[in-house]
Amino acid sequence: xxxxxxxxxxxxxxxxxxxxxxxxxxxxxxxxxxxxxxxxxxxxxxxxxxxxxxxxxxxxxxxxxxxxxxxxxxxxxxxxxxxxxxxxxxxxxxxxxxxxxxxxxxxxxxxxxxxxxxxxxxxxxxxxxxxxxxxxxxxxxxxxxxxxxxxxxxxxxxxxxxxxxxxxxxxxxxxxxxxxxxxxxxxxxxxxxxxxxxxxxxxxxxxxxxxxxxxxxxxxxxxxxxxxxxxxxxxxxxxxxxxxxxxxxxxxxxxxxxxxxxxxxxxxxxxxxxxxxxxxxxxxxxxxxxxxxxxxxxxxxxxxxxxxxxxxxxxxxxxx
Amino acid sequence: xxxxxxxxxxxxxxxxxxxxxxxxxxxxxxxxxxxxxxxxxxxxxxxxxxxxxxxxxxxxxxxxxxxxxxxxxxxxxxxxxxxxxxxxxxxxxxxxxxxxxxxxxxxxxxxxxxxxxxxxxxxxxxxxxxxxxxxxxxxxxxxxxxxxxxxxxxxxxxxxxxxxxxxxxxxxxxxxxxxxxxxxxxxxxxxxxxxxxxxxxxxxxxxxxxxxxxxxxxxxxxxxxxxxxxxxxxxxxxxxxxxxxxxxxxxxxxxxxxxxxxxxxxxxxxxxxxxxxxxxxxxxxxxxxxxxxxxxxxxxxxxxxxxxxxxxxxxxxxxxxxxxxxxxxxxxxxxxxxxxxxxxxxxxxxxxxxxxxxxxxxxxxxxxxxxxxxxxxxxxxxxxxxxxxxxxxxxxxxxxxxxxxxxxxxxxxxxxxxxxxxxxxxxxxxxxxxxxxxxxxxxxxxxxxxxxxxxxxxxxxxxxxxxxxxxxxxxxxxxxxxxxxxxxxxxxxxxxxx
Numbered sequence: 001x002x003x004x005x006x007x008x009x010x011x012x013x014x015x016x017x018x019x020x021x022x023x024x025x026x027x028x029x030x031x032x033x034x035x036x037x038x039x040x041x042x043x044x045x046x047x048x049x050x051x052x053x054x055x056x057x058x059x060x061x062x063x064x065x066x067x068x069x070x071x072x073x074x075x076x077x078x079x080x081x082x083x084x085x086x087x088x089x090x091x092x093x094x095x096x097x098x099x100x101x102x103x104x105x106x107x108x109x110x111x112x113x114x115x116x117x118x119x120x121x122x123x124x125x126x127x128x129x130x131x132x133x134x135x136x137x138x139x140x141x142x143x144x145x146x147x148x149x150x151x152x153x154x155x156x157x158x159x160x161x162x163x164x165x166x167x168x169x170x171x172x173x174x175x176x177x178x179x180x181x182x183x184x185x186x187x188x189x190x191x192x193x194x195x196x197x198x199x200x201x202x203x204x205x206x207x208x209x210x211x212x213x214x215x216x217x218x219x220x221x222x223x224x225x226x227x228x229x230x231x232x233x234x235x236x237x238x239x240x241x242x243x244x245x246x247x248x249x250x251x252x253x254x255x256x257x258x259x260x261x262x263x264x265x266x267x268x269x270x271x272x273x274x275x276x277x278x279x280x281x282x283x284x285x286x287x288x289x290x291x292x293x294x295x296x297x298x299x300x301x302x303x304x305x306x307x308x309x310x311x312x313x314x315x316x317x318x319x320x
Numbered sequence: 321x322x323x324x325x326x327x328x329x330x331x332x333x334x335x336x337x338x339x340x341x342x343x344x345x346x347x348x349x350x351x352x353x354x355x356x357x358x359x360x361x362x363x364x365x366x367x368x369x370x371x372x373x374x375x376x377x378x379x380x381x382x383x384x385x386x387x388x389x390x391x392x393x394x395x396x397x398x399x400x401x402x403x404x405x406x407x408x409x410x411x412x413x414x415x416x417x418x419x420x421x422x423x424x425x426x427x428x429x430x431x432x433x434x435x436x437x438x439x440x441x442x443x444x445x446x447x448x449x450x451x452x453x454x455x456x457x458x459x460x461x462x463x464x465x466x467x468x469x470x471x472x473x474x475x476x477x478x479x480x481x482x483x484x485x486x487x488x489x490x491x492x493x494x495x496x497x498x499x500x501x502x503x504x505x506x507x508x509x510x511x512x513x514x515x516x517x518x519x520x521x522x523x524x525x526x527x528x529x530x531x532x533x534x535x536x537x538x539x540x541x542x543x544x545x546x547x548x549x550x551x552x553x554x555x556x557x558x559x560x561x562x563x564x565x566x567x568x569x570x571x572x573x574x575x576x577x578x579x580x581x582x583x584x585x586x587x588x589x590x591x592x593x594x595x596x597x598x599x600x601x602x603x604x605x606x607x608x609x610x611x612x613x614x615x616x617x618x619x620x621x622x623x624x625x626x627x628x629x630x631x632x633x634x635x636x637x638x639x640x641x642x643x644x645x646x647x648x649x650x651x652x653x654x655x656x657x658x659x660x661x662x663x664x665x666x667x668x669x670x671x672x673x674x675x676x677x678x679x680x681x682x683x684x685x686x687x688x689x690x691x692x693x694x695x696x697x698x699x700x701x702x703x704x705x706x707x708x709x710x711x712x713x714x715x716x717x718x719x720x721x722x723x724x725x726x727x728x729x730x731x732x733x734x735x736x737x738x739x740x741x742x743x744x745x746x747x748x749x750x751x752x753x754x755x756x757x758x759x760x761x762x763x764x765x766x767x768x769x770x771x772x773x774x775x776x777x778x779x780x781x782x783x784x785x786x787x788x789x790x791x792x793x794x795x796x797x798x799x800x801x802x803x804x805x806x807x808x809x810x811x812x813x814x815x816x817x818x
Contacts, residue, residue: 054419059420060414060419060522061423062519093645095648098667103648104645296694296695296696298642298694301526301527304556
């Protein structure tokens with residue numbers, strides 16, 4: 001990794017040449033009593049690997065059973081965001097290898113999510129910005145890695161890693177926005193306002209304690225720049241490890257300035273995942289997404305499709 | 321051999337109930353025979369004689385022996401997790417693993433008071449039709465020890481046919497209960513998909529796997545089926561319906577009266593224009609079995625199920641695809657063997673080395689095939705297309721049954737048991753063993769194999785398929801065939817041994 005400080009363009013200068021487009025992917029750990037596919041407790045802070053069972057450990061022969069309360073919470077979140085609830089949806093397997101996903105796949109949703117096409121209006125400096133929400137779906141969380149021996153606690157330089165599966169299988173709701181254009185200079189604040197508003201709604205619903213510092217609300221910030229007035233789309237980066245509302249704003253601001261510098265110099269933006277550094281407010285490259293991982297999604301054969309009763313959904317909507 | 325090992329489960333039940341023998345005696349007789357014969361036959365991967373005898377003693381002491389299945393020994397295919405008891409699924413990658421929990425079907429059998437003799441050999445991860453893909457050793461057919469017993473439940477079938485257990489559990493994904501049953505002269509049933517719990521069944525292909533009974537008689541199979549079947553809340557694909565009345569159907573069928581039963585002979589499975597790969601002896605026994613059904617009062621006619629000819633390619637896309645995902649968990653991080661972790665390698669390398677050394681060639685072949693079929697750009701053409709064919713297979717069954725047929729019949733296997741080693745170098749020839757059994761697997765309908773005679777001294781099986789949840793029809797027809805043929809085929813193995 002290079003340690004030279006990145007070139008940054010002055011923020012106001014960025015906007016004379018570039019238009020930012022933001023996107024946000026938010027993961028919310030639901031506050032259900034038990035995990036998404038088994039009866040294990042979800043209490044935060046327990047001794048490692050004490051809240052596990054054959055199912056959330058992915059032991060051979062284990063099978064998932066969907067948590068009905070989690071499905072209900074997801075529908076309520078979708079309704080609160082003005083989504084249409086799919087009359088029929090399925091879980092899907094997202095296949096990849098990593099030590100913190102016990103089954104070698106994450107049970108999630110792919111092309112048949114539970115909630116679609118919602119929106120959230122946020123106000124910044126008296127102006128209203130509409131953030132369109134593409135989908136809200138339900139999946140399970142991974143275990144947690146502890147990298148030991150390196151200077152930063154990250155995997156780089158670590159000697160070995162420990163995995164805690166207490167978190168594996170906790171229900172996770174993923175909320176994905178459509179690209180938000182037209183925020184201009186307020187893009188950082190719009191991003192922050194969206195996450196703030198979203199957080200308040202979910203908290204009001206009682207669906208999650210949404211503590212960013214504990215990881216029950218996680219935010220990935222996408223940003224691309226397009227030449228001002230072009231109407232074209234730029235290449236976006238995705239920034240993870242954004243652990244506070246303030247960091248959301250800072251991450252957007254930093255990426256705008258960094259990408260502008262690259263583009264001004266005639267370079268191109270690499271489509272990649274970046275890591276946000278709380279201390280410096282900067283981002284650094286993580287793994288490259290040039291070759292996007294092929295997750296080989298297919299419908300989860302161990303679970304039956306979700307077909308929530310229309311009357312029940314109406315009642316949930318009325319009770320919001 | 322001891323007389324106790326020649327008895328059926330029903331006969332053992334009566335003897336135990338009458339106090340003529342004890343569970344300990346019955347168990348010991350089987351353990352003795354295993355000790356004497358299994359070295360040559362290779363049916364078992366793990367036998368725990370002390371635990372079995374202790375369990376038998378417990379049953380005897382409690383006075384339960386002879387009530388239901390209490391006190392009767394049983395063997396379990398090593399694909400079922402059994403708490404504290406080594407479980408390998410026929411693979412090196414699980415060598416030494418002792419599961420911390422038991423499969424639902426294993427628990428139900430334990431609760432019923434059966435005595436588990438041990439875990440039986442199988443093709444690795446249930447992938448195979450001969451049990452030669454076991455990472456441990458091949459299993460031999462008791463009818464001819466130079467021949468395969470079929471697969472993937474070859475260990476269970478040899479155990480039962482070889483009188484090393486009265487009955488056993490197997491699993492069937494593409495034919496792995498029915499085909500070895502046919503090749504060893506047993507009754508083997510693949511229940512309606514979803515009617516027997518998969519919790520604790522090490523998954524090969526989730527939408528196809530089913531646990532089921534293997535026994536020397538139809539009634540024994542029905543009793544075992546009844547003990548393991550029924551809804552399980554731990555399995556989301558488990559049907560919430562009562563176990564079909566299989567025991568009653570088996571008893572009723574034994575009176576040999578099939579008047580009013582409408583039987584369809586599937587043309588695409590060994591009929592006109594679809595005989596390639598089928599041995600004449602098998603076709604002859606099948607024709608005779610159909611004549612038997614007619615003599616018992618059934619109305620028989622031919623039926624065409626055009627999509628059945630596509631069942632094989634569809635299955636060999638769907639099953640490997642699901643397997644490529646189900647087997648991803650075997651990477652050495654939490655259980656099983658771990659290879660290459662010497663402190664100088666990263667996790668990707670250790671995972672790769674573990675899988676490279678832990679999996680056998682057929683498993684690797686299917687994982688690669690399945691990974692490819694699911695990959696970006698190919699999903700629609702392969703996996704997606706195969707699922708569409710699967711729907712067509714289901715519709716053909718529906719059309720046949722709605723068109724005025726109660727059951728469909730075919731040979732279970734195109735051939736009798738072949739010599740060990742004859743097909744190992746030709747995977748496609750091996751896959752062809754499943755031609756007859758695959759359609760019922762894809763459609764999820766129940767299907768039984770019942771012995772219907774010998775060809776060149778080797779067993780031939782008749783397959784009887786019924787609509788979903790009509791498993792009882794399979795047992796009824798099988799019982800009628802069994803009654804017409806007289807003594808169980810496997811009695812001939814007893815006479816030979818005497």
